Amino acid sequence: AAIMLMIAPLRPASCLTTILLRQQSVVTHVNNVIMSLLPPLHHRLHNHASRSAMLSARTTTRLHSTTINNSHGNDNDDPSLWYPPSLMDHMLYRIKEVNNVPYNIQHSLINFTINGRLLGKVTPKVAERLTSTSPIFELSTGSNQPTLTLSNAAGTTMEQRTRSVASVMEQLRDAGYLTGWRDELYPVAERFDSPPVFLIERAAASLLGVLEYGVHINGLVDAAAVENDADDENDNELSSTRRRMWMARRSKTKSKYPGFMDHIVAGGQPAGLSLMDNVVKECLEEAGIPPEITERGIQPAGAVSYENYEGPLMHQGEGVMSRVVLFCFDVVLPSDFVPVANDGEVESFCTWSLEDVGRAMDPEYDDPIKPNCYPVIIDYLLRSGAISPDSPKYLEILRALRSGTCC
Numbered sequence: 001a002a003i004m005l006m007i008a009p010l011r012p013a014s015c016l017t018t019i020l021l022r023q024q025s026v027v028t029h030v031n032n033v034i035m036s037l038l039p040p041l042h043h044r045l046h047n048h049a050s051r052s053a054m055l056s057a058r059t060t061t062r063l064h065s066t067t068i069n070n071s072h073g074n075d076n077d078d079p080s081l082w083y084p085p086s087l088m089d090h091m092l093y094r095i096k097e098v099n100n101v102p103y104n105i106q107h108s109l110i111n112f113t114i115n116g117r118l119l120g121k122v123t124p125k126v127a128e129r130l131t132s133t134s135p136i137f138e139l140s141t142g143s144n145q146p147t148l149t150l151s152n153a154a155g156t157t158m159e160q161r162t163r164s165v166a167s168v169m170e171q172l173r174d175a176g177y178l179t180g181w182r183d184e185l186y187p188v189a190e191r192f193d194s195p196p197v198f199l200i201e202r203a204a205a206s207l208l209g210v211l212e213y214g215v216h217i218n219g220l221v222d223a224a225a226v227e228n229d230a231d232d233e234n235d236n237e238l239s240s241t242r243r244r245m246w247m248a249r250r251s252k253t254k255s256k257y258p259g260f261m262d263h264i265v266a267g268g269q270p271a272g273l274s275l276m277d278n279v280v281k282e283c284l285e286e287a288g289i290p291p292e293i294t295e296r297g298i299q300p301a302g303a304v305s306y307e308n309y310e311g312p313l314m315h316q317g318e319g320v321m322s323r324v325v326l327f328c329f330d331v332v333l334p335s336d337f338v339p340v341a342n343d344g345e346v347e348s349f350c351t352w353s354l355e356d357v358g359r360a361m362d363p364e365y366d367d368p369i370k371p372n373c374y375p376v377i378i379d380y381l382l383r384s385g386a387i388s389p390d391s392p393k394y395l396e397i398l399r400a401l402r403s404g405t406c407c
Contacts, residue, residue, distance in 0.1 A: 081388060083358050088393045090361035091381075092400060094374035098306045099403045101321075105309050109321065110139075112148045112208050114161075114197050117190050121209035122148055125318040129177075130207075134168045161198035169204040178204055180255040186212060187271040192325065199271050206311070209321035211405060212268065215279050216376040217298075217329045219246035219264030219287070219339070221351065244351040245377075246339060248287070250370065251347050261360070261369040263376065264339055264349065265289070265331075275300075275327055283331070287349070288340030297332040301383060304328060304375040305404035323404055328376050354386060375401050 110127050112120035122130070127148045130137040138151045154164035162185075172178040180203045187196035188210045205212045220243050246264040250257060267282040269275065279298060283289035304326050311319040339349040352360075357377060360369055369377070379401050381387045387394065 081391075082354060083387070085392065087358055087361060087387075088391055088397065090363065091374075091378050091397055092393060093363050094361055094371070095306075095378065095397065095400045095403070098308045098322075098324075098371050098375065099400065101307055101309045105317075105319070109209075110146055110148050112210070114150055117197065119188055119190065119197060119208070119210050120148075121321045121323070122207070123317060123319065123321075125313075125316070126207060126320065129172075129318070130168065133171055136164045136168055158196060158198050162200075165198055165200055165204075169201050169207075172204075172207075178207065184268065185271050186210070186268065196271060202268055202270075206320040206322045209323055212322070212324045214266065214268045214324065214326050215275060215282065215329060216263050216326050216373065217265040217279065217283065217331050218301075218377065218380050219331055219333055220244070221246060221333050221337075222335060242354055244353055245357060246287075246333065246349060247352050247369075248339070248341075248349050249347040251345050254345065257370045259347070261367060261373075262346070263373050266373065269327070279329055285343045286341070286346060288342050289331070289333070289337070293334065293337065294331060297334075299330045299332075301328040301330050302379070304379050304401045306372070306375060307404040324372065325404065326372065326376055328379055330380065357381070 105123065108124060109121040110124060111118055112122055127137075127139060127146075130148065131139055135151055136154045138149060140147045140149050150161060150164070154161050169178060173181055182202040184202040185199040186202050186205050188198050188200050188205075188208070189196045192211075192213060200208065200210065202212075222243060248262045248264050250260050250262045252258045265279075265283050265286045267278065267286070269278055273281070276298075280291050280294050283294040284291060306322075306324055308322045308324075309319050310322055313319055341347070341349070359365060360367070361374070361378075378397065382394075382398060382401075387397075
């Protein structure tokens with residue numbers, strides 16, 4: 001048609017009319033052909049749009065099952081992750097909070113040994129206090145590096161040593177030097193599976209810097225089974241796709257960290273009990289979890305360890321060495337189970353979402369968790385896949401979780 005219009009001026013006027021009429025007929029025919037093709041094309045475009053919408057819907061659903069509605073200023077660049085990059089630094093902060101041994105203290109520690117077996121670590125000032133309190137403790141100077149040990153007056157059997165050490169610790173307790181007495185005995189040994197050399201009051205274990213063991217339980221429940229708290233309305237859409245974690249509010253009468261948040265169940269590992277027997281006992285005592293529920297839902301999940309210099313006299317060089325291994329357990333609780341405080345150590349229970357746990361990692365968080373619970377919770381976040389291994393500092397966090405002697 002365009003060519004015909006270009007040559008039209010070269011024709012006579014009578015021919016031009018004929019050409020224009022033919023031209024109109026051709027254009028009409030072409031339009032009809034094009035219109036006949038449009039319905040199939042329209043259907044193809046419509047079907048393509050439908051498939052795109054379905055794919056988008058499936059992708060959105062998948063993301064909603066793994067992300068958290070962040071209404072608190074998330075600075076995360078990856079929308080497929082529920083946490084901001086700052087969480088990795090916050091988790092490292094919480095781990096290092098219980099792994100703090102100053103350089104000068106680390107290099108001044110004196111080994112506590114019996115018959116050549118390394119059992120603990122003490123500062124020179126603690127060693128001096130122990131030897132000046134009783135002849136049961138003595139400093140051995142037979143080598144370049146002095147060591148603290150028990151004298152022959154302490155006896156040679158486990159029972160004799162236990163009684164001798166207890167008499168010294170009771171003196172320190174009565175003098176107000178040793179606080180938080182628990183009337184609970186810990187085994188003192190080179191390794192977890194070694195026979196104990198003697199037993200020691202729990203409150204005195206860190207004074208000798210001996211390895212202490214404990215059990216911490218992550219109490220888990222499907223979020224769909226738990227009613228959301230009144231201040232959790234923004235999380236309603238996603239709560240059915242995530243697990244929540246039961247948390248305990250420590251009693252305000254506790255000698256350490258009163259009123260802090262805590263695991264639903266946690267306790268030291270006393271002498272004479274297996275780990276699983278201790279877990280069942282602690283679950284019943286601290287949260288009212290019947291043994292049959294614990295045994296059905298419990299899952300051992302490894303261990304974390306840390307070493308920390310602490311105590312009221314730490315700034316005077318007379319702090320104590322807390323050397324701890326915590327065995328981690330996960331217990332999945334029934335949807336209709338509600339914990340009950342039985343032993344007076346817990347004030348109340350509540351459930352936290354993954355986002356709640358993440359916020360509590362912040363060093364500035366105003367309602368923190370008891371410090372040694374953080375490594376166990378962080379370990380769970382890594383094990384469960386809640387934290388992507390592609391996240392920066394992932395391996396650094398993994399390594400830091402076992403900074404102490406883990407044996």
